[in-house]
Amino acid sequence: MNQLKTLTVIGAGGKMGMRISANFQKSDYQVFYCENSPAxxxxxxxxxxxxxDADSVVPLSDVVILAVPDIxxxxxxxxxxxxxxxxxxxxxxxxxxxxxxxxxQRDDIDYAVAHPCHPSVFLERYTKEEHADAFGGIAAIQHVAAAWEAGSEAQRDELSKVxxxxxxxxxxxHWVTVTQLAYLEPTLVETVACMVGAFMKEALDETVKHxxxxxxxxxxxLYGHIQIALAVAFRATNPFSDACMIAMEYGREKIVKPxxxxxxxxxxxDIVIARMLKIDAIRR
Structure with a gap:
């Protein structure tokens, strides 16, 4: 595969556009930044x-990155x-x-998706910058899940550099399919993990109020027990106590649908993605 040397970022002034542009700015790639919003x-x-101007630089680019909202x-x-x-x-x-x-769609170009996993809660952090970088992309190391189903191993390796x-x-x-990536986000990390995070904040507020x-x-x-709950559940760092297991089962009965x-x-x-994209149904 030919080397990917020239990149264009569409939506360079948005939240993700600004984040990724900051990293591209320090790279050896030739990067064009495109943004429509005056602010x-x-x-x-x-x-x-x-x-x-996108009309001028998109035809020159090996990779065009759409850093714009899903909708x-x-x-x-x-x-x-x-x-x-x-x-x-x-x-x-x-x-x-x-x-x-x-x-x-066009038959003569390729399509790929890449989404950050964000730095792990189990990441060993050594500097203040790493501790401050909850999102990733600055100092704390993270993994990325990506999909390029039509790409060869050589093509994926080249795009991995970008x-x-x-x-x-x-x-x-980590290379997966588009459907697998959709099961990771939204299902695993937004439908479940982010919902649970917001639910814990609601439970904290209710504890104080009640x-x-x-x-x-x-x-x-709560903050200390979040740490130990994750360590025990995911890292088998000692078992939960018998009394804790009883309380956990009670919580599952009261809170989690069977x-x-x-x-x-x-x-x-399909339903959740259609809602996220504000469309009636998924196209097949």
Missing amino acids: AQQQVIQQGRELS VLGKVSEAVVPQMKPGAVLLTLDPAAAYANLIF IRVMYGPVEQV SGVPEEAAKAM DWKQIFEQKEL
């Missing part, structure tokens, strides 16, 4: 990046994909639109 354009310029990916791809040169790669940052078949810079520092790029426990005491108790695993059925994945 976001100023953010790009303030970081010392020169803005380019507009289809519309943006309709404008961008026809301008891409044959053999180029369209790289999106979330699987939802690709899973829903909303991306404009991905490692974009989300760096990166320990490993019992009168000082908020700092409740936070100290049929909760249906979220892993594809029809349920």
Whole structure:
């Protein structure tokens, strides 16, 4: 495969666009930054990046990265994909639109998705910068899950170099299918993990409100037990006590629906992604 040398970031002034552009700016790649919003354009310029016209630079690019919200990916791809040169790669940052078949298609270009895993709760962090980098892409190392089903091993290896810079520092790029990536996000990490995180905050607030426990005491108790709960559940760091197991079972009876695993059925994945993209149904 030819080397990927020239990149274009569409949506360079958005949240993800700014994050990945900061890493590309320090790389050896030739990178063009494109942004339509006047306010976001100023953010790009303030970081010392020169803005380019998409119509001029997309046809020159080996990889075009769409760093735009999921709900507009289809519309943006309709404008961008026809301008891409044959053999180029369209790289999106979330699987939802690709899973829903909303991306404009051409037979002579390639399509890939790459999403950051974010730094692990079990990551050994040695510096203040690593501790401060909860999201990843600055100092704390993370993994990336990516999909390029039509790509060869050599093509994936070459695109991995771009991905490692974009989300760096990166320990490993895990290659999966688009559907598998959609089961990872949203199902595993948003439908379950992020929901549980928000639920724990709600439980903390209710504890303080209902019992009168000082908020700092409740936070100290919860934050420490989040750490140990994850360590025991995922790392088998000593077992939960017998009394804890009884309380956990009571909590499951009161809080968790018996049929909760249906979220892993594809029809349920279709439902949640359609909701996220604000469309009536997934295209097949």
